[in-house]
Amino acid sequence: EQMLEQGLLDEAKTLFNSDISPTAMQAIGYKELAQAIEGTQTLAEAVETLKQKTRRYAKRQLTWLQRDERIHWLEPDACEDEKTLFQSALAIVRNTFS
Numbered sequence: 047e048q049m050l051e052q053g054l055l056d057e058a059k060t061l062f063n064s065d066i067s068p069t070a071m072q073a074i075g076y077k078e079l080a081q082a083i084e085g086t087q088t089l090a091e092a093v094e095t096l097k098q099k100t101r102r103y104a105k106r107q108l109t110w111l112q113r114d115e116r117i118h119w120l121e122p123d124a125c126e127d128e129k130t131l132f133q134s135a136l137a138i139v140r141n142t143f144s
């Protein structure tokens with residue numbers, strides 16, 4: 047919704063009406079909004095599809111990233127402040143490269 051508030055629909059309309067490559071229009075967001083622009087779906091339907099596909103994509107990314115042992119997750123909410131978060135990140139970097 048934030049992306050839509052910041053002009054995603056206008057951006058999609060501009061790209062849809064330009065000479066952009068068909069491959070670029072396959073990106074999540076543009077492809078779904080193109081359906082609304084063409085009139086094959088309502089805007090509400092296109093937005094719902096966009097949200098669903100975005101959630102699925104994010105889940106696939108998390109699943110893939112969680113398998114990679116090189117990735118160290120930081121929990122900002124578990125830290126007292128930014129300094130503590132930074133110190134945690136610095137400790138991970140030092141341990142990785144020492």
